[in-house]
Amino acid sequence: MCAPSVLAAVWAGLTRRDAMHYLAGMYVAGRLVANAEASQPPPVRSPGPPPTDAPRRSLPADHIVDLTHTLSPRFPIWPGNEPIVLKVKSQLQRDGFYANRWDISEHHGTHLDAPAHAAADGATVEKIDPRHLVVPLAVVDIRERVARDPDTAVTIDDLQRWEKRHGPLPAGCALAVCSGWDAKAIDAKAFLGSDASGTLHFPGFSPRAVEFLLHERQVVGLIVDTLSIDIGPSRDFPVHKLWLGAGKWAVECAARLDQVPPVGATVFVGAPKVATASGGPIRLLALW
Template identity: 35%
Template sequence: MSVLKSFVESVRSGAIEVIDLTAPLSSDTPILQLPEPFGNTIPFRLEEISRYDDRGPGWYWNDIHTGEHAGTHFDAPVHWITGRDGEDVSQVPARSLIAPAVVLDFSAESAKDPDFLLQIDHVKEWERANGPLPEGGWLLYRTGWDTRAGDQAAFLNADESGPHTPGVSVECAEWLASSTSILGFGVETVGTDAGAAHSFDPAFPCHSYLLGAGKYGLTQLRNLDRLPVTGAVVVAPPLPILGGSGSPVRVLALVER
């Protein structure tokens, strides 16, 4: 039996489970809110063209209005100034859109401290227990934050000092970018950086270091609790927007059962 035929039969039989890691995209989807004077993306919106009526009696369709970084989305290197000479989202090689993934679960720590930061020692301890991070694969960072995704205020968790969401320390972000061979970094929060990362040095270190190193980001994932610690394969094809800095994406995980 050919490899592809075996794969298709395994999906159909349930020997390979397909798990959707994507948040539904609607006008209620939480989006990043930057303070003035910075610009902000627009909420997702459908604009009806016709729906089985005099504008089009036999069909239903819409225009969509959205930002590149709305909902579950893919960050390309060119999204950040440190990656300004890197790939735009249309230039990401197709072979990079299917890759192995591991899950680092710090949901208990994040439940106790919404400003929890992943440190180098956390990752190294995980590697001692589970083996090395996957070469050319995704590091998926589980914090349990997807449980808040139905409420923008709870999801952004902001007060007078700014947002409070878990993320990665400056030192860990630099280390992941320079000392590991991961393809990219995926999170359940609104962006790959901690809510307080605007105050770090450098600000937004995941964006700065990882995108600057030519790696990718995935945000607003869900269902990471359904994945094994190792062994999953992630399929994450963004729209090939010419010159685009990112794109909404439907992220699927393939898991052997």
């Protein structure tokens, strides 16, 4: 994908720690991809242990950050959709146990869009390969630009500038955009960015950047801290159509992306395994 001279220049610009992070991410990604290719049928009942002297692959695990917002009826939701409703079904004093039912949209709170959300032949959420739910995390920070232009979109330039600093996007990674928008989630009007005409305003991905990722890189999922991977004013949602149409997942309404490093973390996507669902509320954790 890159001429050796380009790679050398990229590596020369990395600190030793960045390089170690990057290698760890690549190592794990490569191993998971290799396992995926080697074992097309579902995991065998009793996978044999690796030979005792084979090198063991590992994930850095010094830190954990919860990238999930707390979901309540007050959490912002796409216009026209209804927030979660909890109904108490069982009370501790009366019934011995406390329990509720939820009436909940698949796209409320920190949630996942499965390919089927926007693609006729796309996988529903329970069919996403679990190996694509534990992957290296790359974080592109556009907060500075968002402060000037809330409708700004991630461009190919942003991605190339990131790679110049941190190395190529790890194979099999999830790519997150830290726009700082999660701080607005306490105020639905600010989070949607609605103007007088009802048009929404918040940042997202540009279709060209997403085409670049689809054709030039191996990224399994996109993560944004806004309500949509398309920018707020979008009318036809080209990024959803391109990305989900290519069989990839997207996470919307992530939190605290400013607390994870640009490269070197692993993200766990705790997607619900509900049959035929278009997505659903998730638990999203970063570890590094």
